[in-house]
Amino acid sequence: MKKPKIVILGAGYGGLTTAVNVKKIVGTQHADIILVNKNEYHYETTWLHEVAAGTISPERASYSVTDIVGGGVQFLKATVTNVDVANKAIATTEGELTYDYLVIGLGFEGETFGIKGLKEHALALADLNTARNVREHIEYQFASWAKDEEKDDTKLTIVVGGAGFTGIELLGELANRVPELCEEFHIPHDKVRIICVEAAPTVLPGFDEQLVAYAKDYLTSKGIEFSIGTPVVEATAEGVKIKTGEDAFDFIEAGTVIWAAGVRGNSLIESSGIENNRARIMVREDLRAPGYDDVFIVGDCAVILNPETERPYPPTAQIAMQQAVTIAKNIRHLMHGEALEHFVYSDKGAVCSLGHSSAIGAPFGQKLVGKPAAALKKVVDNRALLLIGGPALVAKKGKFKPF
Ligand SMILES: Cc1cc2nc3c(=O)[nH]c(=O)nc-3n(C[C@H](O)[C@H](O)[C@H](O)COP(=O)(O)OP(=O)(O)OC[C@H]3O[C@@H](n4cnc5c(N)ncnc54)[C@H](O)[C@@H]3O)c2cc1C
Numbered sequence: 327m328k329k330p331k332i333v334i335l336g337a338g339y340g341g342l343t344t345a346v347n348v349k350k351i352v353g354t355q356h357a358d359i360i361l362v363n364k365n366e367y368h369y370e371t372t373w374l375h376e377v378a379a380g381t382i383s384p385e386r387a388s389y390s391v392t393d394i395v396g397g398g399v400q401f402l403k404a405t406v407t408n409v410d411v412a413n414k415a416i417a418t419t420e421g422e423l424t425y426d427y428l429v430i431g432l433g434f435e436g437e438t439f440g441i442k443g444l445k446e447h448a449l450a451l452a453d454l455n456t457a458r459n460v461r462e463h464i465e466y467q468f469a470s471w472a473k474d475e476e477k478d479d480t481k482l483t484i485v486v487g488g489a490g491f492t493g494i495e496l497l498g499e500l501a502n503r504v505p506e507l508c509e510e511f512h513i514p515h516d517k518v519r520i521i522c523v524e525a526a527p528t529v530l531p532g533f534d535e536q537l538v539a540y541a542k543d544y545l546t547s548k549g550i551e552f553s554i555g556t557p558v559v560e561a562t563a564e565g566v567k568i569k570t571g572e573d574a575f576d577f578i579e580a581g582t583v584i585w586a587a588g589v590r591g592n593s594l595i596e597s598s599g600i601e602n603n604r605a606r607i608m609v610r611e612d613l614r615a616p617g618y619d620d621v622f623i624v625g626d627c628a629v630i631l632n633p634e635t636e637r638p639y640p641p642t643a644q645i646a647m648q649q650a651v652t653i654a655k656n657i658r659h660l661m662h663g664e665a666l667e668h669f670v671y672s673d674k675g676a677v678c679s680l681g682h683s684s685a686i687g688a689p690f691g692q693k694l695v696g697k698p699a700a701a702l703k704k705v706v707d708n709r710a711l712l713l714i715g716g717p718a719l720v721a722k723k724g725k726f727k728p729f
Pocket of ligand 1: 340363369371373405406407432495645
């Protein structure tokens with residue numbers, strides 16, 4: 327009998343964990359498993375702020391997909407160019423694929439909210455290459471300041487748009503990296519400005535107030551400036567225009583503008599034929615797409631409501647990896663004609679790093695700050711490696727550097 331074909335799109339936290347679990351739970355003897363990803367490597371999206379700041383290398387934050395999935399899973403290095411669920415057709419740069427079961431785990435794209443000039447003039451933090459680009463851009467600006475006879479100090483100003491989780495983690499890394507860059511390029515530290523611009527009235531919405539206050543004070547003590555409640559209304563090659571009052575605007579001249587304020591799903595979702603909002607799909611309780619019994623959605627392309635708040639859970643690696651396990655089990659149930667399981671999210675709490683040696687977090691309702699929180703963050707990062715690639719991956723890529 328012909329084996330069913332399971333196609334998994336994307337080898338991020340969601341897709342790669344799905345592949346590992348489908349292999350384990352369904353078994354390669356019972357299905358053809360095909361994993362499609364645009365790169366031959368997986369990158370740790372949750373470490374991209376470190377790559378962008380230059381505190382770790384791109385190589386350190388990535389590893390081979392085939393080393394993880396091993397034999398039995400066919401890996402196709404290709405870019406998906408169209409998803410057509412009505413015709414069960416996936417177009418890729420390496421040809422067309424069809425499937426019996428499809429898992430879409432194509433991740434996120436930055437949301438620019440239609441702000442003028444942002445796409446053209448702000449740097450994104452969306453994948454390994456955009457993170458590498460941020461690092462190189464900052465280094466280039468510092469190097470040209472050092473080389474130029476006439477010093478333009480705005481080259482040394484870095485604007486980070488967004489004081490959410492990603493923005494704050496990036497600021498923490500930049501606070502550590504800038505002194506190193508100043509030393510390397512012989513730049514007086516007081517010439518450098520790092521400014522966080524946020525439209526909302528608070529930093530880190532959703533986090534406990536005491537923890538937020540700790541994070542803000544800590545980053546301020548490291549020289550980070552905050553401009554809160556001042557939306558960016560335009561970006562240009564010279565910097566960003568912000569709204570400071572009813573009819574009041576300010577312009578921040580900056581050599582580097584990084585946009586870390588908001589994500590949406592992968593734009594391929596919008597033309598897939600599946601009902602979506604900003605390229606994210608409100609999945610059913612068993613993680614299938616509405617109207618398509620053979621299509622599962624994992625990770626940032628999926629939306630699930632928190633039953634307590636009736637609001638969507640924030641998109642995280644934590645939820646993506648838990649969804650992946652339920653999806654693998656549900657594919658097996660479908661193959662055996664059994665009832666599908668409902669996904670129940672077990673929220674372990676978020677830990678937001680403030681550079682290498684500090685963090686804030688609320689694991690299991692306990693408030694943690696400073697070094698203990700930073701140590702916990704490393705445990706969280708290492709646990710994710712363990713769940714995807716076992717102890718060998720932890721030994722190779724794990725974070726063990728002392729403070
Ligand atoms: C800086 C930063 C820090 C974060 N920190 C945390 C944290 O501490 N804890 C936490 O839980 N979450 C964190 N997150 C969120 C977390 O990283 C995401 O929620 C998670 O990566 C989502 O997993 P995913 O599998 O949906 O997408 P991704 O991990 O982004 O993977 C998507 C995959 O699809 C591939 N792909 C995309 N388009 C195509 C295409 N057209 N063709 C082929 N392949 C394609 C990509 O190359 C990638 O491999 C952070 C995010 C950022 C940016």
